Amino acid sequence: MDNFIFANPTKIVFGKDMELEVGKLIKEYGGTNVLIHYGGGSAVKSGLIDRVKESLDLNFIKHIELGGVKPNPRASLVYEGIKLCKENKIDFILAVGGGSTIDSAKAIGMGVCYDGDFWDIYSGHYEPVKTLKVATVLTIAAAGSESSGSSVITNEEFGLKRGFTSDLIRPVFSILNPQLTTTLPLYQTACGATDIIAHVFERYFTNTKEVETSDRLCEAVILAMINNMPKVMKDPTNYEYRANLMWAGTIAHNDLIGMGRSQDWNSHGLEHELSALYDVAHGAGLAVVMPHWMKYTIDHDPIRFQQMATRIFGVKKTSDPKADGLKGIKKFQEFLVSIGMPLTFKEIGAKKKDIPYMVKTLGVSGKVRDGFMKLNEQDCTNIYTLCLKK
Numbered sequence: 001m002d003n004f005i006f007a008n009p010t011k012i013v014f015g016k017d018m019e020l021e022v023g024k025l026i027k028e029y030g031g032t033n034v035l036i037h038y039g040g041g042s043a044v045k046s047g048l049i050d051r052v053k054e055s056l057d058l059n060f061i062k063h064i065e066l067g068g069v070k071p072n073p074r075a076s077l078v079y080e081g082i083k084l085c086k087e088n089k090i091d092f093i094l095a096v097g098g099g100s101t102i103d104s105a106k107a108i109g110m111g112v113c114y115d116g117d118f119w120d121i122y123s124g125h126y127e128p129v130k131t132l133k134v135a136t137v138l139t140i141a142a143a144g145s146e147s148s149g150s151s152v153i154t155n156e157e158f159g160l161k162r163g164f165t166s167d168l169i170r171p172v173f174s175i176l177n178p179q180l181t182t183t184l185p186l187y188q189t190a191c192g193a194t195d196i197i198a199h200v201f202e203r204y205f206t207n208t209k210e211v212e213t214s215d216r217l218c219e220a221v222i223l224a225m226i227n228n229m230p231k232v233m234k235d236p237t238n239y240e241y242r243a244n245l246m247w248a249g250t251i252a253h254n255d256l257i258g259m260g261r262s263q264d265w266n267s268h269g270l271e272h273e274l275s276a277l278y279d280v281a282h283g284a285g286l287a288v289v290m291p292h293w294m295k296y297t298i299d300h301d302p303i304r305f306q307q308m309a310t311r312i313f314g315v316k317k318t319s320d321p322k323a324d325g326l327k328g329i330k331k332f333q334e335f336l337v338s339i340g341m342p343l344t345f346k347e348i349g350a351k352k353k354d355i356p357y358m359v360k361t362l363g364v365s366g367k368v369r370d371g372f373m374k375l376n377e378q379d380c381t382n383i384y385t386l387c388l389k390k
C-alpha cells in the first residue's frame with residue numbers, strides 16, 4: 001500500500017427532511033448573503049427551493065438565486081454567476097441539485113475570488129488559492145461532487161469539457177435526503193448508478209499490490225449498487241433503496257476507498273470528450289466507454305479482472321484468468337443493459353468519423369495518459385473504435 005493522507009472535511013447531513021436544517025447550517029459556517037444555485041427546474045417543481053428559502057429566512061440569511069444549470073454545466077452560466085455574486089457581495093453559495101449544479105457552484109466560488117478569467121483554472125493556467133464557501137443540497141445519487149474536490153465544466157465556446165481538482169473546493173457541508181431523489185426519472189437514476197460504479201472501478205483498477213482492505217471496500221460498494229438498482233427500478237419511491245444508492249454515491253467519490261493505491265481515470269477522460277461533443281449524460285457515456293476500456297486493458301493484469309469477475313459478478317474461478325475476466329466484463333455489460341444503459345456509440349449518437357477529433361481534444365498526441373495501463377494516441381483511438389460494437 002502506498003503512503004497517503006486522508007482528510008475529507010465535508011460534513012454529511014443525511015436523512016429524511018434534513019434540508020430543513022440548511023439555514024442553521026449555513027449560519028454555523030458563517031454565511032450571511034447566499035446565492036442559491038440550481039438546475040433546470042426539478043428543484044423548483046418539487047418545492048425544494050421554497051423549503052430552502054424558508055429555512056434561510058427563518059435564520060435571517062439574505063439570499064438571491066440563479067437557476068438554469070444544464071447537465072454538463074456551461075461556462076457561460078458560471079460567468080453570469082460570478083458577476084451576480086460580485087454585484088451582490090455574496091459570501092456563500094448553496095448548490096441545490098446534482099453534480100452539474102454543484103460543479104457550477106464550485107466554479108463560481110473560485111471565479112469570484114479571482115480577478116482573471118475563471119477558465120484559466122480549468123485550462124491549467126491558474127491554481128486558485130481562495131474560494132467562496134460552497135454547500136449542497138443533493139438531489140441525485142451520481143457524481144459524488146457533494147464531497148469531492150472536483151468540478152467539471154463545459155466551455156461551449158471552445159467545445160471542451162475540463163475538470164479541476166483541489167481540496168479547496170470540497171463543499172463545507174452536504175445535505176443528503178434520499179426522499180429528494182425519488183422524483184428522479186429511472187434513466188437519470190441509472191446514469192447516476194453507472195457513474196457511481198465507474199468511480200469505484202477507476203480506483204479498483206490499480207497497479208498497487210496488497211490493497212485488500214480498499215479492494216474489498218470497492219467490491220462492497222459495487223455489490224450494493226448491483227443489488228439496489230433493480231429494487232429501485234421496481235419501487236422508485238422506496239426510501240431505503242434510494243438511501244443505499246445515495247450513500248454509495250458519496251462513498252464512491254469521497255476518496256476513502258481509493259487511498260494508498262494508484263488509480264486509473266482514463267474511462268472518465270475518454271468519456272468527457274463524448275459529453276463535450278454530443279452533450280450525452282456522463283453516466284451513459286461511461287456505460288459505453290468503460291467496458292470497452294476493460295476489454296482493451298485486460299491483458300495488462302488478467303488476474304485483477306478475474307478478481308473483479310469472481311468477487312463482484314459471481315463468475316466461477318478457473319485456471320484461465322483472462323477468460324474469467326472477459327466473462328465478468330460481459331456480466332457488467334448485461335447489468336448495464338438491464339438498467340437501460342447504452343453500450344455503443346450508435347446508441348448515444350456518437351460517430352466513427354469524430355474519433356480523430358476526440359483523440360485530438362483529449363490532448364494525448366505525442367504523450368501518454370497515465371493510469372492502470374498507460375494509453376497513447378493509438379490506444380485511445382482503439383478504445384473509441386471498440387465502442388462502435390457491443
Ligand code: NZQ
Pocket residue numbers: 038039040041042043069070071072073097098099100101103139140141142143144145148149150151152180181182183184185188191192195253268282283
Ligand atoms: O436540472 P434539473 O431540472 O434539476 O434536472 C436534472 C438534470 O436534468 C435532473 N435531476 C436532478 N435531480 C433530480 C432531477 N430530476 C428530477 N428529480 C430530481 N431529484 O437530473 C439531470 C442530471 O443532473 P446532473 O446534475 O447533470 O447529474 P449528475 O449528478 O450526474 O452530474 C453530472 C455532471 O457531474 C460531472 C459530470 O461530468 C457531469 O457534468 N462530474 C462531476 C464530478 C465531480 N465534481 O466530482 C465527478 C464525476 O465523475 C463527473 O465527471
Ligand code: ZN
Pocket residue numbers: 143195198199268282
Ligand atoms: Zn463520473
